[in-house]
Structure formats: C-alpha cells, structure tokens
Amino acid sequence: ETGVTQTPRHLVMGMTNKKSLKCEQHLGHNAMYWYKQSAKKPLELMFVYSLEERVENNSVPSRFSPECPNSSHLFLHLHTLQPEDSALYLCASSQAFRQGDSYEQYFGPGTRLTVT
C-alpha cells in the first residue's frame, strides 16, 4: 500500500468547472510536489512545497492553484481548464533537510484528468 494517496483517481470536467485534486502522505515527509505526466513527454514538475513553503512554481498557468495547509496534505485547485490540460497528475513527497533540497520521491497513484 502506497504511503501517498490521491483522490479522485479519475476526473472528467468541463472547461467551465472548478474542481480540486487532493494528496495526502503518511510517510512523515516535509516536501510535497505536483507533477503533470502527458504522453510522450517527460514528467513536468509543476509546484514544490518544502518545509511548508512554496519553493517552486514552474511557469504554470494560473488556472492551476496549489494549496499546502500542512506537511501532510497538498491540493491542486483547477478552474477554467483547457483540453490540453488533460493528463495524469501525480503527487509526490520526499524528505527535505533544508529549503530547496530533494531526496528520493515517493509518488501517489495519480489522478487521470480529462477536460472536455
């Protein structure tokens, strides 16, 4: 059983909808990540929270909005998405002994998002 859980596992939404993805880690880690995985593209890092501060935002459109209320929970709020945003969204966590540090990451099962 994975130490990182994600809900929902599948999501279909229209372009005008608002939805949220949830991630929870049970590993005692203090860094959490959102990735986008599309076919024939490498994993794209979207956001990083380390020691409860956002340390990275890789030029992600504002229609994606992350929230990290504590070191165990991470959300990705979605609104007015485009069809090209359809992808697998993966959450990961790791230990970080200082801001910006990164050790091996443990991934959740992902949310398969389809935007219609």
Place this chain on the structure above:
Amino acid sequence: GQNIDQPTEMTATEGAIVQINCTYQTSGFNGLFWYQQHAGEAPTFLSYNVLDGLEEKGRFSSFLSRSKGYSYLLLKELQMKDSASYLCAVRSYAGNNRKLIWGLGTSLAVNP
C-alpha cells in the same frame, strides 16, 4: 540546456539480462535516480547513484560515470513483471534549489 536521453523502447526475453542506458547534460549534478513505472501506476523508486560506480540491489544494479554523464540500469533474470517504463532522473541545481530533471523513460517489454 538540460537534457536526459534514454532509448524509447527495448525488448528482452524472460530470464535474460537487459541494460538500459541514460546520458545526461545538466547544469550541475547532485545524484541520479532510476524509477520504475508500470502502465497506469505511479513511478516507484529503484536506485540512487551520486558517486561513480555500481550500486547493486538484488536483481537490479545501477551504474554511474559522472565524467561521461552516463548511467545504466541493469536488470538480471528478467521476469514478466519487469515489463514497465524505466525513468532516469538527474538532480541538478537551479539557483539555491536542487531539482529533478526527468527523462522520457524507456518502455521495456519482457517476452516469454
């Protein structure tokens, strides 16, 4: 720029040995990771190399040469369940932060 190259696809036979190569060009280097990802599942951590040489972990071994910007993952005694995508990722520097640069992955098919 930052770049990681891996073969797109490989096939091998059950019981055989297969080597998956990864070459990288990054601005700074602070470790290389290998992950396994089965279709429809999350990537799972396999190995980590930061010094030159071979790290062995059961049927899987990973090798690193920092001077050549090269790593390989060696899978021995292949099993059908080893059919998966294998992702190479390099931890690089971006300002004060270390970030992972990911390859596209190598899709391995193990045939009976």
